[in-house]
Amino acid sequence: MLQKPSSHLLRRGRYSESGRAYLVTAVVYQRTPVFTNVHLGRLLVAELKQVHDLGFVNSLAWVIMPDHFHWLFELQGATLPLVMKRVKSRSTLxxxxARHTQGAFWQSGxxxxAARAEEDLIHIARYVIANPLRAGLVEHIGDYPLWDAAWL
Structure with missing residues (x-):
């Protein structure tokens, strides 16, 4: 039996608050592991950096896994949907x-x-950047090329 897409459920109760930290995750369409190609991962990094440089977010930590990314940031001069729409649409293009392809790149949604005020953002950032270790992609995080954190 086919499951109906449920990405619309992710929007329930979504609220954007400037100055609040958010941890977001976006997944490549059909979970294709395109970011095993570091060059393609760097193209996504450039889009994350541009949103940071425009003052939409204060990027705290991110990791790009083979078929998805995790990104911890403080929302600044934009709404959460605007930030994600911009990153996903520009990175798709x-x-x-670069791949000489067309069509959907990201899964919808x-x-x-949102991080609670009492949460330790450094702890969340460490969790984010340890993803390649937990996935068994590397033995030392320094060996993984697609991550960064503001506290380094």
């Missing part, structure tokens, strides 16, 4: 161009979680 640049990555599709994204997962977000």
């Amino acid at each position: 640049t990555i599709n161009r 994204y997962h977000d979680r």
Whole structure:
């Protein structure tokens, strides 16, 4: 039996608050592991950096896994949907161009979680960047090329 897409459920109760930290996750369409190609991962990094440089977010930590990314940031001069729409649409264009492909690149929607004021952002950032270790992709995080954190 086919499951109906449920990405619309991710939008329930979504609220954007400037100055609040968010942890977001977006997944590549059909979970294709395109970011095993570091060059394609760097194209996504450029889009994350641009949103940071424009003052939409203060990027705290991110990791790009083979078929998805996790990104911890403080929302600044934009709404959460605007930030994600911009990153996903611009990265779709640049990555599709580099791959000589067209069409959907990301699964619709994204997962977000607002950090509570009492949460330790450094602890969340460490959790984010340890993803390649937990996935068994590397033995030392320094060996993984697609991550960064503001506290380094």
